[in-house]
Amino acid sequence: MPRLLGVELPAKKKIGYSLRYIYGIGPARADLIIETAGLDANMRASDLSEEQLNKILHIITDNKWVVEGDLRRDIASNLKRLQAINCYRGIRHRRSLPVRGQRTSTNARTRKGPRKTVGVTKAKEV
Structure with missing residues (x-):
């Protein structure tokens, strides 16, 4: 290899x-x-x-292409900067929600993760 x-x-x-x-x-x-x-x-x-x-x-x-570790570091620092200045995009990143205007009432499962049930659930039969 x-x-x-x-x-x-x-x-x-x-x-x-x-x-x-x-x-x-x-x-x-x-x-x-x-x-x-x-x-x-x-x-x-x-x-x-x-x-x-x-x-x-x-x-x-x-060609001075930024690749691998340097590119990962640049992207991470950009996200940290957005979160530090509390802009809308930074807040969305912090909350793990879609950043670019997608709907969230339905869908957005990739970004939000699996559903978390809130409220009453059926009690197990004893």
Whole structure:
């Protein structure tokens, strides 16, 4: 399994798909990296040599793309800032509710979690 930026890339997948395992690299950037590095898109990640891995790493650093730990840290600090200034979006994040205007009376189960029954429940038969 090749390692790149501290991430184990799945060896049996094509390069385009395995590069997406790096946080901050999606389909478009993965294709751009492959094209810039001059690699075969059908090549598997296990077939990459050290030289090719270094080439991919240089492309990411030369373009100054924020990936992995730095990107996660930036996103976390943005959320903390929103919560600290008590803006509407920060309050919604703090309460684990949808942030971008979705309805919450029904739906929003992904964000709110499983239903919590409030009120009277049926007593177990004795």
